[in-house]
Amino acid sequence: MAKKTEKNNDDIGEDVRLALYRSQQEVRQLEKRAYDLFLQNLIKGTSHLCIGQEAIAAGFATAMKPGDWSFCTYRGHGHTLARGASMTGVLGELMGRECGLLAGKGGSMHLTDVEKGAMGSYAIIGAHLPIAMGAAWKAQYKKTGEVAVCFFGDGTTNIGAFHEALSMSATWKLPVVFVCENNLYMEYTSIGDVTPVEHPAADRAPAYGLPKIIVDGNDADAVYRAARTAFDLARAGGGPSLIEAKTYRHHGHSRADPGKYRPDDEVKAWMARDPIPFYRQRLLDFGVSEASITAIEEEVAAAVNVATEEAKASPPPSQDLILKDVWADGGWAWRN
């Protein structure tokens, strides 16, 4: 553990650490609110919370530059928020309101905010790995220096698109960073029961000529450092990285899943490694005052409350939207 004397003198620094903490708090508090709104039946359909995995979203988003692209899965509320999407836009989309990021046309599993570089949440396992690769191809071809970051779960490492994207990205040396959030469960099944290797992403990396990278996904500093290293490599033309971040989701796979298939001891051990109290303690160890930490927590709580009220007050989307935006001309015509 770092000493207080290193406060302003380590490789991360206090400003970034406060940003990492704020980002984790935003994701945690917003996801908790989403859970509450579910229980009140104000959020319909399904939803996949990332409570417990916030350090990964915060670590990568904080290391990204404006113009970089992130691609995530249906468990994407945190990644979208961490890139700077508005809380009202996120909650509004979950609640199917006009103020939603997609005006209610996408829903929980498809949060997107192109202006912020959040290039979409993809709900078919594996599909967005090749898509992120395509964005990286654009950056390489136009020599613009952007990096594409692609987040996915451990279950994705067994589908074909994962291997196709890794293979072609490594061959083309594309500036894309693949981030496996290994939360140990492929939906309702232990990843170890359905995978021939111990580390589902990292153990596959050598097949694509890539180094094996495993980080503690519950430590935002470790994630941030891994992100920075991978981005530097990508921007320097060194090609893709595959990073496996070990983590744990506190809830089940989705709204319908209480997660009863997980052993109590395992749940208890991981709850004790909750990334947020862990990082809070680190801030204290680095000499950040209790008052400034509490101020962040309270500011975030207030912002979540405001967003909740704004989303609740927002009307349902206009019916006009149903027949809009199939095509780039804004329409849906398939005939004359």
Added chain:
Amino acid sequence: MAELTYRDAVAAGIAQEMERDEDVVFLGEDIAAAGGVFKATVGLLDKFGPERVRDTPIAEQAILGAAMGAAMTGLRPIAEIMFSDFFAVCWDIVVNEIAKTRYMTNGQINLPLVIRTANGGGLRFGAQHSQSIENWAMMIPGLKVVAPSSPADVKGLLAAAIRDPDPVIFFEHKALYPTKGEVPDGEHVEELGKAKILRDGDDLTIAALAAMVPRAVEAAERLKDEHGIECTVVDIRSLVPLDTQTLFREVSKTGRLFTVEENPRLCGWGAELSSLVSEEIFWELDAPIVRITTPHIPLPAADQLEDLTIPSVDRITDTILKSLG
């Protein structure tokens, strides 16, 4: 006017667009160094270099995902799926991602991309390399679907597809690659969504697509020469958008519609045409609509079997004569 093969018109159309827009890039299996397995993209690598004309691994999800990611961030990619049958291994990217993303994101993401593919039978390749799958694409909201029958249309419609701001599935017919035709000199761009009348007659209307177009024209010539029957032949060219106005006008004129479809019967594009005509201009019809299709079976490989399966000039002619009584 220069005479080009259908195959050469593909490369000509791509080259025309790559010259005018550096955002146009092209990827696929064997398309660069080898010039394509059907030799439809010969010369593009030399002309535009390996950064714009890129060979890929055999990884169709990677190819189409890359095209989508590049399109949403500002390029205008052309992707090749070598045989249209291979869409089955990357259909998720087409249907769930490319077709839906603009709508789901409330218009935040545009996908100006073209997927070219060799479609259809006649080359004795068997059931996994010969299918006509344009109806697969036609039934998905969010995809434009084009299938040219002549070299001029290959160049002009391919150019239009590349300039179009939406995803276009471009079905080239593999049996047509060696066919020749006049192609206008200089820049040539057609309009998407317009059917073309190839022959004008008052007795009946035949609607056809891709390789069925030259067969429909030949059948029409035979019907006139041998039986004095005058046929209108409409090349549908674009399934989405669909030129119903031209179709309705030509059907209203003759009172009879025959569709000639290479696809197996169920849910072929002719079924949609038939439905539209029945719903909207039923009283213009003098007789039931007749669909001439491949039977609802996988395609057999042997010469004699394949020839008897796909609608032929003989079958088109005989079906029409029988129907006219």
